[in-house]
Structure formats: structure tokens, C-alpha cells
Amino acid sequence: MTILESALAIQDQIKEYRHQIHRNPEVGFYLPKTAAYVQEKLAEMGIESEICGGPIDDAFRQKFVAAGFPDMAESTGVVATIGHGEPCIMLRADMDALPMTETPGLVDFTSEVPGAAHMCGHDTHTAMLLGAAKILKERESELQGTVKFMFQTGEECGCGSRLMIEHGLLENPKVDAAFAIHVMSEQEVGTLGFTPGITSAAMDTFMVKIKGRGGHSSTPHLCIDPLMIANQLYTTLNLLPGREIDPRETVALTSGKAGGGTAVNIIPDTADVLVAARTFKREVTHHIVERIPEIVDHTVKMWRGDYEMLDFHTPSTYNDEALCEELKPYLEEVMGEGKVHDVPCMAGTEDFGYVGDAVPSMFATLGVGGKGAAPMHNPSMFVDESMLPYGSALHATVAINWLKNHSK
Numbered sequence: 203m204t205i206l207e208s209a210l211a212i213q214d215q216i217k218e219y220r221h222q223i224h225r226n227p228e229v230g231f232y233l234p235k236t237a238a239y240v241q242e243k244l245a246e247m248g249i250e251s252e253i254c255g256g257p258i259d260d261a262f263r264q265k266f267v268a269a270g271f272p273d274m275a276e277s278t279g280v281v282a283t284i285g286h287g288e289p290c291i292m293l294r295a296d297m298d299a300l301p302m303t304e305t306p307g308l309v310d311f312t313s314e315v316p317g318a319a320h321m322c323g324h325d326t327h328t329a330m331l332l333g334a335a336k337i338l339k340e341r342e343s344e345l346q347g348t349v350k351f352m353f354q355t356g357e358e359c360g361c362g363s364r365l366m367i368e369h370g371l372l373e374n375p376k377v378d379a380a381f382a383i384h385v386m387s388e389q390e391v392g393t394l395g396f397t398p399g400i401t402s403a404a405m406d407t408f409m410v411k412i413k414g415r416g417g418h419s420s421t422p423h424l425c426i427d428p429l430m431i432a433n434q435l436y437t438t439l440n441l442l443p444g445r446e447i448d449p450r451e452t453v454a455l456t457s458g459k460a461g462g463g464t465a466v467n468i469i470p471d472t473a474d475v476l477v478a479a480r481t482f483k484r485e486v487t488h489h490i491v492e493r494i495p496e497i498v499d500h501t502v503k504m505w506r507g508d509y510e511m512l513d514f515h516t517p518s519t520y521n522d523e524a525l526c527e528e529l530k531p532y533l534e535e536v537m538g539e540g541k542v543h544d545v546p547c548m549a550g551t552e553d554f555g556y557v558g559d560a561v562p563s564m565f566a567t568l569g570v571g572g573k574g575a576a577p578m579h580n581p582s583m584f585v586d587e588s589m590l591p592y593g594s595a596l597h598a599t600v601a602i603n604w605l606k607n608h609s610k
């Protein structure tokens with residue numbers, strides 16, 4: 203039996219995993235029910251697992267509360283291994299949902315949690331990796347090393363994988379390579395895409411609260427106008443890419459939220475400017491990340507204001523070229539000839555970048571829809587479930603063959 207045949211034989215089970223997670227979405231780092239479900243299913247397969255996470259420190263927690271996420275006291279990633287000895291390949295799935303409402307009637311296993319829904323397909327990732335675990339456990343004697351399963355939290359927060367790395371994800375046993383899949387609703391069903399080299403954008407977010415001195419609009423000379431400073435700051439920041447970055451590189455610098463105040467005749471005490479920069483090349487990211495705080499500091503102080511700033515950073519994801527080349531034939535074996543393509547890198551951000559910075563990694567996208575379908579993060583995002591066993595087979599095939607090639 204081929205690995206794909208094994209996956210197709212358990213496809214109803216893989217779909218059931220997905221439906222269960224889809225009905226019970228959880229957002230952020232703290233996903234107690236989802237983690238318990240994953241641990242329960244792994245235990246049924248005879249696989250021991252443990253929580254890779256723990257309490258989140260206060261300063262970090264407060265940042266996320268300020269950014270509009272729920273208060274999350276701890277992270278609940280799950281890690282399991284099968285096989286034994288060196289080398290070790292890690293397979294990754296994210297488990298977190300989005301704080302949004304799904305279009306009613308889209309599927310008959312709709313989210314039962316108000317204001318939470320799996321519209322980025324992480325339910326399918328978890329289900330596919332559980333399917334792969336089942337297949338690989340049955341073939342454990344064939345494994346020439348260790349397979350580590352990473353079920354992560356907080357991908358949408360941009361640093362869930364980093365928290366797991368800080369809790370020892372990549373040690374005991376030490377991980378030598380990693381592989382991840384993301385479903386894509388607008389990518390043609392039955393295709394797999396990957397980009398050697400940089401495959402997703404870095405995202406660096408700065409939330410600036412400008413503190414001025416409010417007062418009557420007839421006496422601006424007695425006030426420090428934070429709205430004027432906010433205006434200047436946003437304009438100045440937008441001059442940065444055009445004057446300090448090579449025009450052949452890409453920087454998307456935008457604000458999704460800015461302003462303050464209540465009425466036309468009141469100069470407010472404070473104003474907010476929230477900006478995010480998306481970049482690809484590391485040198486460009488570093489320059490932007492270094493210069494934005496300097497520009498904030500100078501611009502605000504130039505007008506006698508003060509400020510508080512919170513920042514969030516997710517690196518671009520780097521696909522190891524040699525690993526992509528090595529794995530491509532195995533991916534084709536599952537998807538079929540002509541179904542695996544080199545594609546341009548994504549403009550979006552993916553926190554698998556933290557893993558890719560630590561070990562040679564490959565991140566691939568699985569088409570589960572097509573042109574004209576509702577995009578990712580849309581309340582009508584839809585997944586063609588016939589692809590779920592393919593995802594499980596991709597994970598399992600990659601693990602078995604990579605271990606064979608690198609056995610010691």
C-alpha cells in the first residue's frame with residue numbers, strides 16, 4: 203500500500219478530526235480544548251505527547267491585550283515524537299482560529315463558538331498532521347530516525363512558534379529539518395506550491411501612542427497637539443521606503459489605525475498611529491526596524507510630545523533551497539506529475555519563519571479551491587476536503603524519505 207493509499211483509506215477519520223476542531227475554534231496562544239483533543243487523538247494512536255508551552259510573561263501578555271487579543275495567561279502547544287534516534291525531522295501544524303464569524307450555512311459543521319472561526323484553515327492543518335501521525339505510527343518500524351510533531355498555537359499572533367522554540371521545541375531530540383503545509387483557498391485544487399528562498403514577508407508592527415497636552419482649540423499655542431504630531435509622523439514614515447531603501451526592493455508600509463480626539467473644538471491629550479511594514483529581504487527588514495523607532499522619537503520630540511510604543515515582529519520565512527530540491531520528487535509522488543510548482547513568494551506573513559531561521563525548512567502551500575474562491579481570512583473561506591488525505595500523505599512521505607536519506 204502506498205502512503206497516499208493509506209491516507210485515502212483513513213480520509214473519513216481525517217475529515218472528522220477537522221470537523222471537530224472546526225466546530226470548537228479557539229483563538230491565540232491558549233487553546234486548551236484543541237490541545238486536549240489533539241493529545242487525546244494521539245494517545246488513541248499510541249503516541250505520547252506533551253504540552254510545549256506554559257505561562258506567558260506579563261509584559262508580553264499586556265502587549266497582546268493592547269493589540270486587541272484576549273488576555274492569554276499561557277500557551278498550549280503540543281509536541282510528540284515517534285521513531286527513535288538521529289536524525290530528526292519535524293512536521294508542523296498550527297491549531298489557532300481567527301476572531302471572526304463564519305458565514306452561516308457554509309458547511310454543516312459550522313463554528314459553535316461566537317466570534318471565533320477557522321477561516322485560515324488551521325483546523326485542516328491539525329487534522330492532516332493527525333492523519334500523518336496515524337500513518338507514520340503504523341509504519342514506525344520503517345522510520346530511520348525520529349519524527350517530531352509540532353502542533354502550535356498563536357500563529358495568527360505572529361510568534362506562537364517562537365514561544366514553542368523558547369520552551370525547547372527544537373531540542374530533545376534536536377530537530378535537523380522541518381516541513382509545513384498551509385492550505386490556500388484561491389490556489390487550484392490538487393496543486394502544491396513552494397518558493398525556494400524567501401517565501402513569505404516579514405511583518406513589523408509599531409503601535410505608537412502619542413502624548414501631547416490637550417486644551418481649547420482656540421489656544422493651540424498653550425497645547426501640544428498630538429493629532430498634528432500623528433499626522434507628521436505618518437507622513438514622515440511614508441517617506442522612509444522611498445529615500446532609504448533600494449527602489450528594487452519591496453516595502454509595504456501602511457497604517458490600519460490612526461487618530462484620536464472627540465470634537466472639533468478640543469485638542470486631545472493623546473493620539474494613536476499604528477503602522478505595519480512588510481518586507482522580504484533581511485537587510486531591508488533590519489533597516490526599517492531600526493529606523494522606525496528613531497523617526498518616531500525624533501518626530502514626536504521635535505514637537506515637544508512624548509510617546510509610548512509597542513512593537514511586534516515576525517521574520518520572513520526562508521525555504522532552504524537544497525531541502526526544497528531534495529523533497530520535490532517526494533511531493534510529486536503524492537500530488538502527481540506536473541502538480542508541484544515553484545511559485546512567487548507570498549505577500550502574507552507566516553510565523554514558521556522562526557523555525558526556518560533555526561533549522562533547514564520547507565513551507566509549501568496546498569491548493570484547496572481555485573481562482574474566484576473566497577480568500578483566506580474571509581468569512582466564506584472554503585476548503586475542498588478531498589485534499590486532506592493528500593496533506594497527510596505529503597507529511598508522511600516527506601518524513602519517511604527525508605529520514606531514509608539522512609540516516610546515520
Ligand SMILES: [Zn+2]
Pocket residue numbers: 322358578579
Ligand atoms: Zn491566517
Ligand SMILES: [Zn+2]
Pocket residue numbers: 322323324357384
Ligand atoms: Zn494561516
